[in-house]
Amino acid sequence: DSGVTQTPKHLITATGQRVTLRCSPRSGDLSVYWYQQSLDQGLQFLIQYYNGEERAKGNILERFSAQQFPDLHSELNLSSLELGDSALYFCASSARGTGNGYTFGSGTRLTVV
Amino acid sequence: AQSVTQLGSHVSVSEGALVLLRCNYSSSVPPYLFWYVQYPNQGLQLLLKYTTGATLVKGINGFEAEFKKSETSFHLTKPSAHMSDAAEYFCAVSDDAGGTSYGKLTFGQGTILTVHP
Numbered sequence: 073d074s075g076v077t078q079t080p081k082h083l084i085t086a087t088g089q090r091v092t093l094r095c096s097p098r099s100g101d102l103s104v105y106w107y108q109q110s111l112d113q114g115l116q117f118l119i120q121y122y123n124g125e126e127r128a129k130g131n132i133l134e135r136f137s138a139q140q141f142p143d144l145h146s147e148l149n150l151s152s153l154e155l156g157d158s159a160l161y162f163c164a165s166s167a168r169g170t171g172n173g174y175t176f177g178s179g180t181r182l183t184v185v
Numbered sequence: 186a187q188s189v190t191q192l193g194s195h196v197s198v199s200e201g202a203l204v205l206l207r208c209n210y211s212s213s214v215p216p217y218l219f220w221y222v223q224y225p226n227q228g229l230q231l232l233l234k235y236t237t238g239a240t241l242v243k244g245i246n247g248f249e250a251e252f253k254k255s256e257t258s259f260h261l262t263k264p265s266a267h268m269s270d271a272a273e274y275f276c277a278v279s280d281d282a283g284g285t286s287y288g289k290l291t292f293g294q295g296t297i298l299t300v301h302p
Contacts, residue, residue, distance in 0.1 A: 074228060105289060115275065115292040128289050162228060170279035170288040171236060173219050176228035 075099065078163050078177035086185055090151040093180045095163030097144055103127070103166045104146040105174060106138055110159040121146055122168070153184045187212045187280045191293035199301050204248075204263040206296045208276030211257065217279035218259040219290065220250055224272045232274075235259060246270070271300045 075098035085091055097104050106118040108131075117130035121140035132138075135153075140146045150157060160181050164174035192207040210216055217236050221229040233244025240252040246269075250261045259276060273295045281288030 074230075076228075107292075114294045117289050117291065120287075120289055122287075127287050130289070164229075169281055170217060170290055173221075173231045173234050173277075174229075174290060176221075176230070178228045 074175050074177065076163060076165050076175050076177035078161075078180050080180060081178065082181050082183075084183045084185060085153060087153055087155060089153050089184075090149065091153065091182065093148040093150070093161050093163075093182075095146045095148070095165075095177060097146070097163075097165030098175050101165035101167050101175070102144065103168060104140055104144070105164045105166075106132075106146070106148050107162045107164065108159050109162060109179070113159075115162075118148070150182070155184050158182055158184045187216075187278045187291045189276050189278050189291055189293035191274075191276050191296050193296055194294065195297045195299065197299040197301065198266045200268055201265050204261070204266045204270065204298065206261040206274050206276075206298065208250075208259045208261065208293060209257055210259060210276070210278045212278055212280070214281065216252075217288075218250075218252060219277040219279075220244065220248070220259075220261050221275045221277060221292075222246075222272045223275065223295075229275060232261070266298075266300045268300050268302065271298055273297045 077096040102123045118132040120128040138148045160179045162179045164176045188211045220232040235252045243249045276293040277290040
């Protein structure tokens with residue numbers, strides 16, 4: 073157990089729907105990062121939050137949004153889902169920045185049918 | 186912008202043979218470099234990291250990597266492969282020299298290591 077908790081582990085939904093992925097960071101970590109992993113794109117950085125504030129944005133679609141709550145857990149919202157959104161979504165956390173690397177959760181596997 | 190290139194999407198070795206996974210990076214700041222391992226259906230686990238100081242870094246499971254600034258490389262090695270080393274390995278570079286709360290990691294495309302008996 074890495075200490076980063078992601079729920080749900082698996083999600084199957086239809087095109088056009090909206091889903092919410094949840095991440096609880098490791099105790100004491102203030103930064104949360106979201107990544108999308110797919111066979112063709114590899115690991116793509118989506119967004120980072122630090123202590124409730126958005127700090128960096130990567131290749132995140134406008135249909136996707138995220139937030140970090142006062143208790144530091146984070147949610148990634150994916151809407152108007154398309155078949156191509158099927159992927160593994162990872163959350164990672166760190167105490168602050170990248171100096172000691174990230175701790176990853178086990179991911180949420182999203183399948184859009 | 187930071188980038189990472191992992192040479193060889195698949196590497197196959199025999200049990201007991203040397204493992205060498207190649208990583209080259211591009212960075213506009215002094216790099217912080219990392220290797221992660223991903224076993225099937227699991228998240229990524231940190232193997233080792235280079236921040237400052239000694240350029241040869243040792244990690245878990247007998248792996249080590251050497252930072253070579255002149256070659257912009259950070260290759261991962263293990264003297265003797267074990268069946269349990271079969272996994273996907275990712276090299277990553279930080280874009281903030283690790284010192285702020287703004288940095289993120291950029292990952293390479295990954296190298297799948299297969300170990301034959």
